[in-house]
Amino acid sequence: MFEKILVANRGEIAVRVIRACKELGIGTVAVHSEADKNSLHSKLADEAFCIGPAQPEHSYLNVPQIISVAEVAGVDAIHPGYGFLAENPQFVEICESCNITFIGPPASVISQLGDKAAARQLVMNAGLPVLPGTENAVKNEQDALSVAKKVSYPVIVKASLGGGGRGMRVVRNSKELRQSLKTASNEARVSFGDTNVYLEKYVENARHVEFQILADKYKNVVHLGERDCSIQRRHQKLIEETPCSALSKRKRKEMGDVAVAIARAVDYENAGTVEFLLDQKGNYYFLEINTRIQVEHPVTEMVTGIDLIKEQIRLAAGESLDLKQGSVDMNGHAIEFRINAEDPKRNFLPQGGLVELFNPPGGPGVRVDSHIYSGYEVPSYYDSLLAKLIVWGRTREEAIMRSKRALGEFIIVGLATTIPFHLDILDNADFKRGHVFTEFVSQGILNNGAGGNGEQART
C-alpha cells in the first residue's frame, strides 16, 4: 500500500481524496497555486507546496512542478482527481517513468478512450449499440453532410478529443452543419489541440444514464449501478440521481452488462464511467467512457456503501477487486445537487468572492462535499463549484423531501449560488414524477417553476 500520495488537484475533490487517504493511514501532499494558499485542501494535507501563480497552466497543469513536488516530498503515488491532468496520457507516462503510481487507468487506455470518435468505433465494432452517425471522425464536409442526411437532422457535432460536455454543437439543417463544422473544428483545435470532430444523431428528450465501473489489474470488472444525470445546463450536469426512474431491473442488468463488456474490451483498470443515452422508447446507445473519478461519484457511494476513492487507491496499489457483481447491493435513492457560485437570476453568471458565512445542512441522510468555509475567498480562476449536496432517502420521495429540507438549511452568505434554482426544480411536477431529460433546463424550468401537467414550456 502507498505511504504517501500527492493530490494533483484542488477544491472539493482534493479534500475528498485527502479524506480517503487519511482513513487509509496514507500521508498526504497537497499542491496549490498562489490563489489557493488558504484553500481547505492545503490546510488538511500533511504537507503543502505552492506550485505556481493562479493560472492553471502555470500551476495545476504544470507537470514539471507537480513532479518536482512528488520528488522532493517522496510520494509513491499521485491521485489526479477530475479535470486538470486526470485524463492526460502524457502525464500518466511521466509518472510511470518516475516510478510514481498514477491512480487511474494506464496511459494507453486513457489515450485510446480519450479519442471519443475512436472509442465509439471500437464499441460499434464490438457489436454494441451506438447512436447512428459517422464511423469515426468526419472525413470532410461532404462526408458530414451525407451522414447527416442519412441519419436525419438534428445531429450533434462533437470534438473527438472533447468529452465532458465540451466542444459539442447541435445542428438542425445542412446550412448550420456547414457552419458548425468549421467553428467546431477550430474550437477543438484551440481547446484540445486537434481539429477532428464526429457526428451523431441528436436524440431529443433523452436521458443521460451512466454506469460506474471498477476494474482491477487482474481483469476483474464490476459495475456499481447507474446514475441519471439528465438535469443539465449547456451540457454541464446540475443534478444527478440514482437509481434512474426509467430503468427496470432487467434493463439495468442489460445496460450494466454492456458497460462491463465495454470495460473488458479495452482492458480497463481502476474507476471509470460508461455513459449512455436512453431515449423515450427505452433504447440505449453508448456515448463515451470517462476514464476518471467523476464529480457525481458520491451518489453511487450513498446507495452502495462503497467508498470509490478508497477503491481507486486500493486498485492502483495492486489489490484485487473483492467485489463480485452479485454482491453489489443498491439500497435506497440518492440525489446530488451541484451548488455553484452562479447567479440563476443573471443567467448563471459565475462570480467568485468572499464567503462570509458557510453553514452546511446536517441530519440523517445528508452529506456535503465541499472545500468552502466561512471567511474563505473563492478565487475566480477555476470552476464555480462550491459544494455538492448529496441526499439519501429510502425512496425517491423521501430523498426529495429531505433535499428540500437540506437546501432550506444551507446558508451561504456573500455569493450568489444555485441553491434557489435547485429548490425550484424540486418543486417542478415533472421532476417529482421522475420525468427528466437533458433539455429539462433549457426548455423552460428557468422561466416556469411549476411545470404544469407534463408539458414543458418552450422558451
Next chain:
Amino acid sequence: MELERIKELIKLVEESEINEITIEENGTRVTIRKGLHVEQVKVDSRAVGAEGVTELEDKNYPDNWKCIVAPMVGTFFRAPGPDTSVFVEEGDMVEEGQTVCILEAMKLMNEIIAEENGVVKRILVDNGCSVEYGQELFLYEPAK
C-alpha cells in the same frame, strides 16, 4: 542517524558499484557519494522552509531590502557541488546575473540569479531544504 549506521552505509557504497546513495530516516537525510564525502542534512518534514517564515512575518528588516523568491519547486543548494564553496554568504556583494543558489528538481540543477546589484543580507533557507514556488530565499539590499 547513528555513526555506526553511517559507517555501515559507507562500507556498502565502497564495496559496491553504487556511486551515490541517499537514505532518509526519521527526519535525517544522508547522502554518500564515492569520493567519500558524507553530508548529513536535516530534512524538514513540512514543506515550507520553516526558518524563513518567522523572519519575514516579523518584518524586522528595513523597507529597502528586497527578496529573491523561488520561481519553482525544488531542493535548495548553496553551492554548486558538495565539495565546493557556497555561491554567496551573508554580507557578500552580488552583481546582476550572478548565481546565488541552485534549485534542484528532477535531477536538473537550475541556477537562480540575482536580478540586480546588491548585498546579500539574509539567507532564509537551509542547505538541502525543499522550497515551494514563491518561497523567499534571500533578502538583499539593492545597490544605490
